[in-house]
Amino acid sequence: TQLLEQSPQFLSIQEGENLTVYCNSSSVFSSLQWYRQEPGEGPVLLVTVVTGGEVKKLKRLTFQFGDARKDSSLHITAAQTGDTGLYLCAGVKNYGQNFVFGPGTRLSVLP
């Protein structure tokens, strides 16, 4: 059983469209992070969310942490081909030490 679930698993959209991907758990997390990974490279940290209800913006990307700290979303406005990649959420369960990754959402933005 995955501690972190991500949806959708795959997403293919046209350039300029908006999209939202989700990261969900039945457990409370002390923090969640989002990473983007391009083919043949290591994941790159995009953002960390810590406080329930927190919203962070990174240019066209908006990240939200659920009030109960069990879920998070990533919204991309006006997607560009450079947004293509594997989006991974990850974090540490409350009072835990083990860092876990979700299975990822593979995003393709077509020109």
Next chain:
Amino acid sequence: DAMVIQNPRYQVTQFGKPVTLSCSQTLNHNVMYWYQQKSSQAPKLLFHYYDKDFNNEADTPDNFQSRRPNTSFCFLDIRSPGLGDAAMYLCATSRGRSAGRNEQFFGPGTRLTVL
């Protein structure tokens, strides 16, 4: 620039022939991690070091070992690689393990091929 470096980027070995992958960091982080990532899957944690304290994941095969001789370097040893061990191996570091300190910084990975 402070960073995580992995060498080599590509490694080819033969079935059963021991191989060592290396990772170094200039971030002076306390924690170093090794992940295995197979095609179209999320990274899977193999083990991590908190300073010199080694933490093995329960399902990491005995075939995988690690060494951390100092803060900057960490090695992944695969004693007898099988075909199923072909994967991307990612090294990462973090300042600590608690919230606010556990953001991980990844190296570019080493892609291992087993013939």
